[in-house]
Amino acid sequence: MLPIFVIIPLGSAFLVPLVSRIRLSIGRVLSLCSGAALLFFSVSSIWWLKGGVKMYAVGGWRPPFGICMALDGLTVLMLVVVNIIGFASLLYSLDYAKRYTSESLYYTLFCLLLAGLNGVAISGDLFNLFVFLEITSIASYALVAFGVEAEELEASFKYLVLGAVASALILLGIGMFLGAVSTLNMADISRSLVISVSPKLVLYSAALFMAGFSIKAGFVPFHAWLPDAHPSAPAPMSAMLSGVVIKTIGIYALLRVIFSIIGFNAAFSEIFIWMGILSMAIGVLLAIGQWDFKRLLAYHSVSQVGYVIFGIGLGTPLGIIGGLFHLFNHSLFKSLLFLNAGSIEYSTGYRQLDKLDGLDEAMPVTSRTSLVASLSIAGIPPFCGFWSKLIIIIAAIQAHRYAGAVTCILVSVVTLASFLKVQKYAFIRKLKGAAQGAKEAPLFMKLSMLLLAFLCIMAGLFFIPVLNALIKPAAEALLAGKDYANLILGAP
């Protein structure tokens, strides 16, 4: 059953431009249906996992020789996150993408993006992971530039240059492993690295992977492309970029390589923690002065991703659970905020906060859902962001990382201030300004925002079932570390 996560979106990416020639609406419905099917299968994969780790050998060649696909707890978490946000963004696109002249190509690229993201999550082969990572990257470069305005092209080129360097570094790292152990299966590499490989080589390739994936994830020393690329994309694409792309091809791939193949140790822990603290602090400080709504959100992505990597870097079970839970929550509320920003831009034409005013009456759905998302990202109980930040802070104190814990709290306060500014200028403050006469967003955009807001509230109120069903298996998969090799090679 595992290849279905790649077959569905890849198949619809092929079919959408063909059927769109007959009628455009068939293409739209087809891509939405594939999004819904993916969402269904990814949620049901939570139950598939109950019988232990699943493995699928492509073409019947068993793992050390052939390419395999593997499903463990971390993969399930990523699949669920990717497909929830993917479905919501596709639903949103039904109205939003009507502004583009070649709408069918938009859906094609979107399906390719989903295929790449699901492929990265499910692949058990290092080079295969790289191929899916490149599919994701190429689709997202193209989607960032989709509006072909001057700024969008410029942002896309910048993203492309840094993305190409990151991919080259990752490929070089894969080459190092290939030269050392002559295999590409992740489980087999992990097993072979224990025997007969010089630690210097492992360290060198770890550095290459770390640099490559950190560029893709936008951690602070490597974040220069992110605040340009994320705001320039179409709104549903921004939601995908901030919500899942940086997490799947950045954080997930990094964790898979560091935890399952190389083996997590104190040095990596130290690097993750400091990268996390830097990202949290610098991201939020850059965000506070922004007046462009989407750019502000992009800087907050840098900051919130810092929480994730900080929590995981603590290395304790509680820290990893907190980090992964924050990854899940961040994808929900940040996507929702980007969709809100998109619908404000859709109906008023502005993204500058100081030009907006009093949208609360004109756009009640956008206003209320953005309030939910703002409170979640700022960490106000009982919304979902509160619980994950609380878990991370408790874990940091237990691990005696007081500087990190204090940074978490301070950054949370500044985030709250920043989103109060958004609420005040965009929704509450009343002037007779340019935003007069704005209308509420169309039906599908409202539905998509309501869906995500509902999930935000549910993840906050029922955080214990979410932790048990999704986050704990993922944390166990990370904590198993190099046991990954035995789990995959011994899987039925």
Place this chain on the structure above:
Amino acid sequence: MSLYILCLILFSIGVYCLLVKKNLVKKIVGLGIMDYALNLFFILLGYRWNSDAPIMDKNIVITSFVDPLPQALILTSIVIGLGVTALMVAIAVRIYEKYKTFNIDEIRRLRE
């Protein structure tokens, strides 16, 4: 060993060209150099001195053969490189239409 070092020097030239050059076309050429250096590196990984191609046949006795896996990987990698280059060229052409220049210093409409 010296071959690997030459290969890494070529890679560094590519990265330098991609990141430091101001002209968009030169950046694209830099990307190409970087890709070729990586491809060469992979082929070198699979190469064995005085070996044959890994083709199985009744009449041929092969004592040692080159590793075919990196060659298969490089075919994929070349295709990916083609895709990225094509996209980059397309975007550079569009940028030229909007800004009337290839100089990255003059392409600054995004605010810092």
